[in-house]
Structures are given as structure tokens and as C-alpha cells.
Amino acid sequence: MFEAAELGQKLTKVQYEAELPKLRAALLQAHFALKDTPVPVIVIISGADGAGKGEMVHRLNEWLDPRGVDTHAFWQSSDEERERPRYWRFWRVLPARGRVGILFGSWYSEPIIRRVYGEIKSSKLDTELDRIACFEKMLADDGAVIVKLWFHLSKKAQRRQLKELESNPKTHWRVLPMDWQHFKLYDKFTEASERAIRRTDTGHAPWHLIEAADRRYRELTAGKILLQAIEDRLQQLRRNPSPAPAANPAVASRPSRRASTTILDHVDLTQQLSDKEYAKQLEKYQGRLSRLAWAAWEKKVASVALFEGWDAAGKGSAIRRVTEAMDPRLYRIVPIAAPTDEERARHYLWRFWRHLPRAGTTTIFDRSWYGRVLVERVERFAREDEWRRAFLEINEFEEQLVEGGIVVSKFWIHIGKDEQLRRFKQREEIAFKRYKITDEDWRNRKQWDAYKAAINDMVAHTSTEFAPWTLVAGNDKKFARVQILRTLCRHLEAAL
Amino acid sequence: MFEAAELGQKLTKVQYEAELPKLRAALLQAHFALKDTPVPVIVIISGADGAGKGEMVHRLNEWLDPRGVDTHAFWQSSDEERERPRYWRFWRVLPARGRVGILFGSWYSEPIIRRVYGEIKSSKLDTELDRIACFEKMLADDGAVIVKLWFHLSKKAQRRQLKELESNPKTHWRVLPMDWQHFKLYDKFTEASERAIRRTDTGHAPWHLIEAADRRYRELTAGKILLQAIEDRLQQLRRNPSPAPAANPAVASRPSRRASTTILDHVDLTQQLSDKEYAKQLEKYQGRLSRLAWAAWEKKVASVALFEGWDAAGKGSAIRRVTEAMDPRLYRIVPIAAPTDEERARHYLWRFWRHLPRAGTTTIFDRSWYGRVLVERVERFAREDEWRRAFLEINEFEEQLVEGGIVVSKFWIHIGKDEQLRRFKQREEIAFKRYKITDEDWRNRKQWDAYKAAINDMVAHTSTEFAPWTLVAGNDKKFARVQILRTLCRHLEAAL
Numbered sequence: 001m002f003e004a005a006e007l008g009q010k011l012t013k014v015q016y017e018a019e020l021p022k023l024r025a026a027l028l029q030a031h032f033a034l035k036d037t038p039v040p041v042i043v044i045i046s047g048a049d050g051a052g053k054g055e056m057v058h059r060l061n062e063w064l065d066p067r068g069v070d071t072h073a074f075w076q077s078s079d080e081e082r083e084r085p086r087y088w089r090f091w092r093v094l095p096a097r098g099r100v101g102i103l104f105g106s107w108y109s110e111p112i113i114r115r116v117y118g119e120i121k122s123s124k125l126d127t128e129l130d131r132i133a134c135f136e137k138m139l140a141d142d143g144a145v146i147v148k149l150w151f152h153l154s155k156k157a158q159r160r161q162l163k164e165l166e167s168n169p170k171t172h173w174r175v176l177p178m179d180w181q182h183f184k185l186y187d188k189f190t191e192a193s194e195r196a197i198r199r200t201d202t203g204h205a206p207w208h209l210i211e212a213a214d215r216r217y218r219e220l221t222a223g224k225i226l227l228q229a230i231e232d233r234l235q236q237l238r239r240n241p242s243p244a245p246a247a248n249p250a251v252a253s254r255p256s257r258r259a260s261t262t263i264l265d266h267v268d269l270t271q272q273l274s275d276k277e278y279a280k281q282l283e284k285y286q287g288r289l290s291r292l293a294w295a296a297w298e299k300k301v302a303s304v305a306l307f308e309g310w311d312a313a314g315k316g317s318a319i320r321r322v323t324e325a326m327d328p329r330l331y332r333i334v335p336i337a338a339p340t341d342e343e344r345a346r347h348y349l350w351r352f353w354r355h356l357p358r359a360g361t362t363t364i365f366d367r368s369w370y371g372r373v374l375v376e377r378v379e380r381f382a383r384e385d386e387w388r389r390a391f392l393e394i395n396e397f398e399e400q401l402v403e404g405g406i407v408v409s410k411f412w413i414h415i416g417k418d419e420q421l422r423r424f425k426q427r428e429e430i431a432f433k434r435y436k437i438t439d440e441d442w443r444n445r446k447q448w449d450a451y452k453a454a455i456n457d458m459v460a461h462t463s464t465e466f467a468p469w470t471l472v473a474g475n476d477k478k479f480a481r482v483q484i485l486r487t488l489c490r491h492l493e494a495a496l
Numbered sequence: 497m498f499e500a501a502e503l504g505q506k507l508t509k510v511q512y513e514a515e516l517p518k519l520r521a522a523l524l525q526a527h528f529a530l531k532d533t534p535v536p537v538i539v540i541i542s543g544a545d546g547a548g549k550g551e552m553v554h555r556l557n558e559w560l561d562p563r564g565v566d567t568h569a570f571w572q573s574s575d576e577e578r579e580r581p582r583y584w585r586f587w588r589v590l591p592a593r594g595r596v597g598i599l600f601g602s603w604y605s606e607p608i609i610r611r612v613y614g615e616i617k618s619s620k621l622d623t624e625l626d627r628i629a630c631f632e633k634m635l636a637d638d639g640a641v642i643v644k645l646w647f648h649l650s651k652k653a654q655r656r657q658l659k660e661l662e663s664n665p666k667t668h669w670r671v672l673p674m675d676w677q678h679f680k681l682y683d684k685f686t687e688a689s690e691r692a693i694r695r696t697d698t699g700h701a702p703w704h705l706i707e708a709a710d711r712r713y714r715e716l717t718a719g720k721i722l723l724q725a726i727e728d729r730l731q732q733l734r735r736n737p738s739p740a741p742a743a744n745p746a747v748a749s750r751p752s753r754r755a756s757t758t759i760l761d762h763v764d765l766t767q768q769l770s771d772k773e774y775a776k777q778l779e780k781y782q783g784r785l786s787r788l789a790w791a792a793w794e795k796k797v798a799s800v801a802l803f804e805g806w807d808a809a810g811k812g813s814a815i816r817r818v819t820e821a822m823d824p825r826l827y828r829i830v831p832i833a834a835p836t837d838e839e840r841a842r843h844y845l846w847r848f849w850r851h852l853p854r855a856g857t858t859t860i861f862d863r864s865w866y867g868r869v870l871v872e873r874v875e876r877f878a879r880e881d882e883w884r885r886a887f888l889e890i891n892e893f894e895e896q897l898v899e900g901g902i903v904v905s906k907f908w909i910h911i912g913k914d915e916q917l918r919r920f921k922q923r924e925e926i927a928f929k930r931y932k933i934t935d936e937d938w939r940n941r942k943q944w945d946a947y948k949a950a951i952n953d954m955v956a957h958t959s960t961e962f963a964p965w966t967l968v969a970g971n972d973k974k975f976a977r978v979q980i981l982r983t984l985c986r987h988l989e990a991a992l
Contacts, residue, residue, distance in 0.1 A: 021926075021927065021928060022927075024927075024928035025927035025928040027928075028928050028931050029931075032931060054823060054824050057824045058816065058819060058820050058824075061816070061819070061829070062816055063928075065931065066812055066815075066829065066831050066862060067831040067833050067862075069831075071824065071828065071829065072828075073823075073824040073825040075825045078574070078575055078576045078854070079574050079575045079576070080574045080575070080576045104824045104825070105825075169783055287665055316562055319562075320554065320557070320558055323554060323557070324554050327550060327569075328550050328553045328554075328567060328569040328600045329569040329571040329600070329601075332567065332568075333557070333562065333565075333567065335562050335563040335565075337563050340836075340837055340838050341836055341837040341838070342836050342837070342838050358574070366562060366563075430517075431517065431518075431520075431521035432517060432520035432521040432523075432524050432559075435524050435525075435528060435561065
């Protein structure tokens with residue numbers, strides 16, 4: 001495959017300088033036009049050592065409007081990064097819509113290097129590459145333009161390049177001891193890279209192989225590729241301002257499957273606890289949870305617990321019974337309301353990634369990413385293709401959490417429609433609870449059946465082996481709270 | 497002082513339950529009213545071990561609307577925190593306007609504990625307390641309501657409390673081995689705490705001593721204090737929607753001091769370099785900078801370099817000459833444009849704290865916090881009291897950077913008014929530079945004298961011993977670039 005990038009391509013200074021001004025003007029124009037679009041551009045700079053990747057980063061920063069560029073180099077990870085699922089460090093630097101993110105090093109570096117050093121088998125490399133393909137598809141579906149540049153050097157050219165850099169006092173520092181180590185592994189590196197490129201070369205995130213021996217050629221080529229990618233998208237937006245294919249009306253109008261509507265109906269809402277039994281069980285499980293939370297801290301096991309449920313199902317009070325048992329240093333509650341503009345400017349999962357717990361601690365989400373397939377679906381804030389694809393995206397997300405060692409617990413607190421009405425009315429009578437009932441709650445209530453269908457779909461699609469839903473029988477709050485505490489204890493015990 | 501909190505205050509269950517519903521309703525109402533104001537509320541929970549601080553955190557979370565509360569417990573710091581100035585971890589969790597931030601542990605914990613353990617002298621404690629007073633004043637000036645709660649236990653009550661907690665299996669976990677260790681140091685703890693409280697008990701951030709032996713008394717008292725503080729501010733806002741005293745017109749209309757207008761005039765704008773000399777010097781200092789940047793990485797010395805200057809002064813190209821010499825893994829450029837809403841919702845320095853470099857790396861700010869005393873002053877985005885107080889705030893900020901081991905370099909790139917005009921016209925002629933000239937630039941140019949006065953004031957007030965300004969002679973770009981590179985090298989050499 002790499003033969004195509006060993007043709008001896010080069011440009012004279014005259015050719016370069018003849019083309020450059022045009023390219024720069026066009027790039028800037030495209031960059032400015034990009035600002036007002038919902039499109040983030042992700043540029044991945046990868047390839048051989050000594051291929052001028054660092055210089056390329058400088059060049060792109062020079063050619064684009066620096067105010068619209070975020071450059072990130074991935075290198076040593078911090079403990080905050082190491083204590084979270086691996087992709088956390090990538091999520092944290094994804095560019096906002098309308099901006100260009102230049103990534104020097106990326107999600108490709110680690111799998112390739114580990115394969116080169118024989119730390120992982122090729123089957124494991126493939127698994128990683130599939131994950132990458134999945135991740136990039138998700139970003140592309142969300143509207144991102146992904147430009148992946150691979151700067152290639154033949155073995156000969158790489159040796160020459162490293163020697164040249166090293167002998168020049170001005171560029172000497174660019175050559176790290178690691179680079180020569182890598183050079184010895186040139187063939188293995190080529191093999192792993194080829195595999196990576198082949199397996200992740202997709203329509204929505206294509207690879208561009210660039211012959212890198214000549215500076216002028218590689219820089220101009222890279223600039224043109226980036227320009228083309230942005231211009232293509234801008235043109236596409238002008239033709240069709242909606243960034244994704246329209247929902248398929250045939251699918252949209254399909255009634256919810258009868259079968260799935262029975263999932264919630266199977267929750268036995270008559271289950272209850274007496275006051276006495278409640279007091280006993282509450283003490284038992286809160287005590288157990290408190291000990292488990294400390295044990296998790298010691299063993300550096302993180303947890304995510306998310307709470308969803310009908311309005312007035314008792315989410316808040318259930319969460320309090322959980323947190324009462326935990327030292328405030330060990331958990332954080334993240335209430336999910338309207339996103340901030342920094343959140344809105346990114347993939348909808350970004351705001352959840354940013355709050356993932358560090359090792360040994362717990363993040364409690366009061367509402368969660370499931371809003372995508374619940375309120376956003378029912379209220380049509382998300383298009384059908386968006387919420388449909390969210391099932392897969394969420395499963396992939398949760399799988400990464402679990403792989404990262406996080407204990408995931410998901411609660412849907414279910415109540416009957418009559419019980420909800422009773423609680424709405426009761427709340428309106430108590431001064432410090434009245435605020436909890438808003439017009440929105442009444443509006444939502446009218447959509448009961450639409451929500452029910454959405455909940456059923458959600459549970460059917462996202463109750464996975466690694467992150468199953470717990471449907472909580474919430475008509476009796478006491479029963480519900482104990483069920484939640486017991487489940488959390490069970491999940492932690494299994495993990496510790 | 498603490499005797500006032502050893503009176504044996506307590507409440508019966510009947511008293512408690514008679515008052516609680518009223519308090520909760522009022523708290524919620526106040527919390528809701530707060531949402532639409534520009535006021536962040538910071539609640540600090542401190543005091544003796546075993547005084548129910550953790551429970552208090554739970555209670556406040558229960559009483560307030562959880563969607564408007566951020567709770568943070570400070571405990572072990574991460575490496576990302578340790579590698580930055582000490583207050584970074586506090587800045588990172590400051591609540592946004594309209595929200596309540598509950599801090600369990602705070603900037604008080606470390607100085608007090610270190611004093612108790614004899615790690616610092618009382619004079620050092622005082623220095624720390626002065627810093628705290630300064631920090632809190634800054635937040636208060638910015639509109640924050642700061643509620644500092646100190647939960648006090650007599651020595652006897654503390655022993656009883658710890659024993660009680662420990663003997664109950666349900667609360668056993670709340671007692672850490674550390675707590676008994678602290679208990680042995682009760683008298684020292686009391687002494688250091690008294691000192692801390694006395695020295696930081698200010699009108700804008702008063703301490704509230706709460707007798708903590710009785711749960712019902714302490715919780716109700718704390719709730720009432722918080723309520724009062726929020727209500728007072730709400731009432732004040734209703735009377736005077738502007739959160740700070742209006743600018744003094746006598747001061748506002750005062751012409752800039754003649755004397756200070758000479759600072760910029762002293763920059764010798766005729767300085768220049770020949771092409772040959774430039775090439776030689778550029779290579780020399782870029783080479784030196786590249787080696788120094790790696791040395792700084794090895795020694796874990798961080799740097800902040802900020803660039804300010806007239807429009808068209810050549811900031812961007814000067815920054816590129818700097819970054820060309822550095823490995824992309826070692827620096828980040830942060831362009832400062834309009835703040836995001838997350839940034840707008842906090843003190844104006846917050847957005848700069850969030851980008852401070854980790855140990856061994858450099859953050860380059862393309863424009864900076866000095867916008868407060870430049871564009872915000874000239875365009876009247878900031879009131880006079882705001883930009884005036886910014887001088888002190890900025891000095892305090894930069895002092896913390898320097899104390900945190902960061903090498904701070906500040907560049908004002910100066911050019912003459914004629915030279916600016918020449919460059920504006922030139923830029924309009926080159927396609928890929930045209931975007932750099934906007935109507936705003938022409939507008940700014942009309943304000944030349946107002947900016948000049950602001951710049952002079954800025955340099956006069958913020959060129960400190962620990963973070964002096966470098967005024968760069970920018971009429972000759974070559975000279976300016978070399979001056980900047982040379983200064984950066986000198987600063988790094990002094991630090992390494």
C-alpha cells in the first residue's frame with residue numbers, strides 16, 4: 001500500500017511559491033465560512049517519525065485563522081486521564097462546531113505502537129481498530145469532518161531524514177531517542193500501520209497517504225486535502241443545510257412494536273415495604289453501601305449510577321438515600337438539565353464524558369445520556385436517525401466504561417399513571433415541594449404513551465449484558481429506595 | 497472566641513419540625529430567585545471533625561433544588577492539580593452565576609492543618625490567610641455571596657461525638673483514623689482555627705460560628721444563615737440591579753495622567769535588524785529556545801507567555817517564531833476571543849486559570865487577561881471600579897503563577913500609528929491577509945489615544961518585579977521577533 005507514497009514526489013521552490021498564496025487564501029476563506037456551521041473539523045496528523053509531522057502542525061496553525069484552531073498533542077497521560085476510560089483524553093479535546101482541531105498523535109498511536117512492540121496480538125489490534133471505526137463513525141454522524149493524514153517515509157528516506165535532523169543543531173531536538181528505537185522496528189511499524197489504515201479507511205473518515213520526503217510537497221498536499229475536505233462539506237451544506245440524511249418517513253410513522261410495550265407492564269408495582277421493614281432494610285443496605293464505597297476507594301474501582309424515571313417517580317429522594325450512605329469526598333451528583341453552549345457545540349455524549357468519575361469515586365447522574373432517546377425523541381429535538389443511532393452509540397459508550405473498570409448501574413424508576421397524578425396533586429399542596437411541579441410535568445404527562453413506547457425501546461436496545469437496566473418498582477417509595485440500594489450493593493460486591 | 501459556640505444550644509424534635517417546612521420553602525424560593533441573577537453563592541463547610549459536616553452537605557443538597565447545586569469535596573489532589581498553582585483546584589470548581597456551590601473542605605483546610613502539624617510557622621499561616629482574604633474579596637467584588645460556616649465542638653463534645661459515631665455500625669465509617677489523630681491536637685487545631693477565622697472574617701465574606709453538638713440545632717441554624725445571605729442579596733439586587741457600586745464620575749472623567757503617557761513613547765521604534773543579522777539571530781535564539789524548552793520539560797518548569805499589542809503589530813507571526821522552535825507536545829496556544837457562556841458565568845480570570853500549563857509545558861496566550869484593562873476599559877464593557885480593581889487582581893494572579901513555579905513573560909508589541917496604517921493598507925492587498933483587517937480594526941484605530949492611555953496605566957500598574965512587562969519595538973518585525981525570543985530564553989535560563 002505504501003508504495004504509492006514512495007514515488008519521489010517533490011516540488012521546487014518556484015512551484016511551491018506559485019501555489020501557496022492561492023492555497024492560503026482559499027484555506028482561510030473556507031475556515032471563515034466554517035465558523036458559522038455546525039461542523040467540527042478533526043485533523044489527525046500521523047505517520048513515520050521524522051516525516052515532519054510537528055512542522056506540519058506549525059504550518060496549519062500558520063495557514064488557518066489561529067483563533068479558530070485548537071491543537072492538541074497526545075503524549076504522556078495524566079493520572080486524571082489514566083484513572084478514566086481510555087477515550088476520556090480524546091473526548092476532552094474534541095473541537096467545538098465551527099472549529100478545527102489538529103490532533104498530533106491520536107487514538108491511533110497507542111494501538112499501533114503496542115502492536116509494534118508486541119504487547120498486543122494482531123487480533124487485539126483489530127478490536128481496537130474496530131472501536132476506532134465506531135468512534136469516528138459516531139463523530140461523522142454528528143457532522144464532523146474527519147481528515148486523517150498519514151505522512152509516509154520509505155525506510156531509506158526515514159534514515160536519511162532522522163540523520164539530517166540530528167546533524168543540524170537547529171533541528172537536533174526534534175529527534176528523540178525513541179525515534180531511533182522505532183526506526184529499528186520500521187518493518188513492523190509499516191505492517192501495523194498498513195493494517196490500521198486499511199481497516200479504518202472509510203467514506204466518512206478516509207485516510208490520505210502523503211509522501212513525506214519533500215517538505216514542500218507534503219505540506220502543500222496536506223493543505224490541499226484539508227481545503228478540499230472543508231470545501232466539500234461547505235458545498236454540501238449549501239445544497240442541504242440539514243447535516244444528515246432525512247429520517248425515513250416509512251420508519252418514522254411505524255407504530256411502536258406491541259411486544260416491547262410489555263416491558264414496563266411487567267414491573268410489579270404492588271410491591272411494598274412496611275415502615276418497620278423499610279427502616280431495617282434501609283439501615284442494612286446503607287451501612288453496607290458505605291463500607292463498599294470505602295472498599296471501592298481503596299481498590300480504585302469507580303462507579304457510575306444513573307437515575308431515570310417518570311416525573312415524580314422519586315428520583316431525587318432515592319438519590320439522597322444513596323448519597324447519605326457515602327462520604328461526600330467519594331461521589332459527585334451531576335444533574336442533567338439544559339446543556340451549556342460548550343456542551344451544545346459538541347457531540348451529545350461529550351457532556352457525560354467530561355463528568356466521568358476518577359478511580360475509586362462515584363458519579364451519580366440525575367438524568368443522563370438517555371435523554372437522547374427519551375425526551376429528545378418524544379419532543380422531536382433529535383431527528384429519528386439521531387435517536388435511533390443513539391442506541392448503538394450508548395451501548396458502545398457504556399461498554400467503554402465497563403472496560404475501563406467502572407461499575408455501571410442504570411435505574412428506571414417506574415410508577416403507574418394514577419400514582420403519578422396522586423403525587424402531582426400532593427406536591428402542589430406542600431410549599432417546599434410545589435416547585436417540583438411545573439407546566440412541563442403536566443405536558444409530559446399528556447405524552448405518557450409516547451414516553452412509554454420510548455422507554456420500552458430504550459430498555460430493549462440498551463439493556464446489555466455489561467450494563468443492564470434495573471427497572472425499579474416505584475409506586476411504594478420505600479420499596480424503590482431499598483431496591484436501588486440493594487442493587488448498587490450487589491453491583492459493587494460483584495466488582496470488588 | 498469559640499466559647500460563644502459552647503452554650504449547649506439544642507432543639508427538640510418538635511421545635512425542629514415546626515420550623516423546618518417554613519425554612520425549606522423559603523430556601524427553595526430564594527434558590528429559584530437566585531437562578532436569574534448574576535450571583536454565584538459559595539458555601540464553605542468547615543469546622544471540627546465529627547461535627548456533622550458531611551451530613552450538613554447532604555442536608556443542603558436535600559433542601560435546595562439539586563439542579564442548581566454543585567457540591568465539591570476537596571481531598572487528595574490529582575497530578576494535574578499538583579502541577580499547577582495551588583488555587584487551580586479551587587478555581588476549577590467555582591460555581592457559575594445563579595448557582596450554589598457547596599465546598600466541603602476549602603482553601604482553609606490546608607493552611608490550618610499544616611499549621612496544626614507544625615509544618616508552617618504562624619507567620620506563614622498569616623500570609624496564607626491574607627491570600628485567602630484577597631481571593632474572597634475578589635470573588636465578592638465580582639458579585640459572589642460567600643457563606644462560611646464553621647461547625648464547632650467543644651473538646652468534650654468532640655470526643656463524645658467521635659465515640660458515638662464509631663460505636664454505631666451505621667456511622668462507623670464516618671470516623672477516619674485521621675480524625676482521632678486530629679483530636680489529639682484539639683488545642684492546636686482550635687488555636688489555628690481561631691486565627692484563621694479572625695483574620696478572614698470580613699464584611700463581604702463573614703464567618704458564622706455554629707455550635708455543632710446538636711444535629712437539629714446546627715442544621716437549622718446553617719439553613720437559616722444561608723437563607724438570610726441569599727435573601728439579603730436578592731433584596732439588594734431588587735433595590736439596585738447593578739451588583740457593585742457605580743463608578744465614581746469624578747474619577748471616570750479624569751484625564752489620563754500625562755506622566756504615564758510617556759512609557760510607550762520611550763520605546764525606540766527605530767530599532768531594526770538587517771535580513772542577514774535577522775537570519776543569524778533567529779537561528780541562534782530558536783535553537784536556544786528549543787533546548788531550553790526540553791530542559792524545562794525535564795525539570796518540570798512550566799511557562800506562561802502572553803502576547804498583547806496594537807492591531808497589526810505582528811502578534812501572530814511573532815508567536816509562530818516562538819512555537820516553531822518548540823515541540824508541539826510542549827506548548828498550547830490559547831487564543832482569547834469572546835468568552836463562552838461557561839466562562840461568562842464566572843469571574844473573568846476563570847477562563848485563564850483553566851488553561852494554565854501543567855509542569856514542564858508552556859501556555860501561550862494570544863491576548864490575555866489584560867483585555868480587562870484594555871478593550872473592556874476603552875469600550876466600557878467593564879465599569880471603572882471593575883477595571884481599576886483588575887490591576888490588583890491581576891498582580892495577585894500573576895504572583896500566584898510565579899509562586900507556583902511558572903515562568904511568566906508578558907509582551908506588549910508596540911508600533912507607531914503610521915506604521916499601523918501602512919500595515920492595514922498592505923494587508924488589504926494580500927488575499928490571505930485580508931481577513932485580518934476588519935471594521936473593528938479601523939474603529940480601534942480611531943481610539944488610539946484612549947488605548948494608549950490604557951496601555952500606559954496597565955504597564956504602570958502591572959509591571960511587577962515578579963512579572964515585568966517587556967515592551968517590544970515592533971516597527972521592524974524582525975527586530976521584534978528576535979527581542980521576544982531573546983527575552984523568553986533569558987527568562988527560562990534564569991529559572992532553570
